[in-house]
Amino acid sequence: AADYLVAQFKNDSLPAINAGSYFQEFPLEKYKQAGTAGVNGRAYSFIEDFVYFNAFGNEFQIEDLVFGGFGVESEKYNDFENIDVKGKNVLVMAGEPVDKEGNSYLSGNKFAYNTQKDIFGKMNLAEKKGIKRLFIVLDNFTERIGRYVHYFNGMKMGLKGSHRKNSDKTMIFVISKTMADEMFVSSKKSLDQLKTKINKKGKPHSFELTTSVTINTMSEIDESAGKNVLGYIEGSDLKDELIVITAHYDHLGKQGSLIYNGADDDGSGTVGLIEIAEAFTLAKAAGHGPRRSVLIMPVSGEEKGLLGSRYYSENPIFPLENTITNLNIDMIGRVDEDHADNPNYVYLIGSDMLSTDLHDISEWANSTYVGLDLDYRFNSKDDPNQFYTRSDHYNFARNNIPVIFYFNGTHDDYHQSTDTIEKIDFERLEIRTKLVFFTAWHLANQDERPKLNVEEK
Numbered sequence: 493a494a495d496y497l498v499a500q501f502k503n504d505s506l507p508a509i510n511a512g513s514y515f516q517e518f519p520l521e522k523y524k525q526a527g528t529a530g531v532n533g534r535a536y537s538f539i540e541d542f543v544y545f546n547a548f549g550n551e552f553q554i555e556d557l558v559f560g561g562f563g564v565e566s567e568k569y570n571d572f573e574n575i576d577v578k579g580k581n582v583l584v585m586a587g588e589p590v591d592k593e594g595n596s597y598l599s600g601n602k603f604a605y606n607t608q609k610d611i612f613g614k615m616n617l618a619e620k621k622g623i624k625r626l627f628i629v630l631d632n633f634t635e636r637i638g639r640y641v642h643y644f645n646g647m648k649m650g651l652k653g654s655h656r657k658n659s660d661k662t663m664i665f666v667i668s669k670t671m672a673d674e675m676f677v678s679s680k681k682s683l684d685q686l687k688t689k690i691n692k693k694g695k696p697h698s699f700e701l702t703t704s705v706t707i708n709t710m711s712e713i714d715e716s717a718g719k720n721v722l723g724y725i726e727g728s729d730l731k732d733e734l735i736v737i738t739a740h741y742d743h744l745g746k747q748g749s750l751i752y753n754g755a756d757d758d759g760s761g762t763v764g765l766i767e768i769a770e771a772f773t774l775a776k777a778a779g780h781g782p783r784r785s786v787l788i789m790p791v792s793g794e795e796k797g798l799l800g801s802r803y804y805s806e807n808p809i810f811p812l813e814n815t816i817t818n819l820n821i822d823m824i825g826r827v828d829e830d831h832a833d834n835p836n837y838v839y840l841i842g843s844d845m846l847s848t849d850l851h852d853i854s855e856w857a858n859s860t861y862v863g864l865d866l867d868y869r870f871n872s873k874d875d876p877n878q879f880y881t882r883s884d885h886y887n888f889a890r891n892n893i894p895v896i897f898y899f900n901g902t903h904d905d906y907h908q909s910t911d912t913i914e915k916i917d918f919e920r921l922e923i924r925t926k927l928v929f930f931t932a933w934h935l936a937n938q939d940e941r942p943k944l945n946v947e948e949k
Contacts, residue, residue, distance in 0.1 A: 558580045723790075727936065849943045
């Protein structure tokens, strides 16, 4: 795939800018997740009773635990209101507190603020709270984890040494109710009783308890390498400033007899990059090249944790202080269920997070040239799906570089072997790609770079 992309860039007469190479290679470690656990002397198994995130390569024992209810907070309800969880080991239940009518205590109505189906909200909040280890209890653990067994059993990748760099991040353990119930033996309380009490009164009931938990997540590591592909269009009078346009060209590969083609995720974004590179090249050949330089960068390792874009952000080819914007594409070839009656749309995420100027430019480019329905429903750091942190733009945003993430939404074929080319809506793919191009074109040629709203990450 990387060689194919290089062939396209060579066809556009783009130069090899990294010491004569079109690649930025980055060192990887390959490993398989594994683990053992014990609670009060009882043994529990990886995948059958627990899985984990940000916890690879650890071995520890704990004797204390904080029960944090549902691990959620809002103005109306806060499980952490009267208890210190910074640096602590915390156990929370999936879902959220609801009254007997099914109304959420967090939102005050039946709208789910943070659901059991998606645990990203709890993980994100735990990180903000400085929790050391978070245990999330799933009542239907086997059913919920079953769909993702291939992920937890599959080969993992990380930047070399990254599991050691992540040692200060919150370790996340998703565990079965059977394993969790054993943690409560010494407290003479049960999760069922606690859930009933919280739901009945609508008040948090967090407390510290004593237990004995041992976990080992050690495994063997092999070294490997990945590649970002670099397509560079040099600007004119403002060439030292740069716009980076990204999409990831990796997917889930082959698992057993199944091939995960990834036509939408993110074949659609990658071919969008190829077309954008050609458009800039043709403009330059006709004497209308961009004032600022443009880096078209298909990145790899996204599905393994945004690895290629993270490596670039830590080892940039061009100074990050001269990078004015990142436009990132991750799935623009399909129409999701919510837009079946109105396919002329795209979700935009992050456009106003760091720069209102960038948001206004995007809106202008759309209204002037394209006319898509710009849907901002996921454009929030508090969105339970956490899409803002789940694709390659985030590694630019966390370095205070304004970003826009272009996205058509998930569908039944998302991360399945059925994400194939015949399901791509090429008309939508073309229109959405034009929006990215026209936005980049204006950014490349206007006098001023987009202003930041605030200087914070």
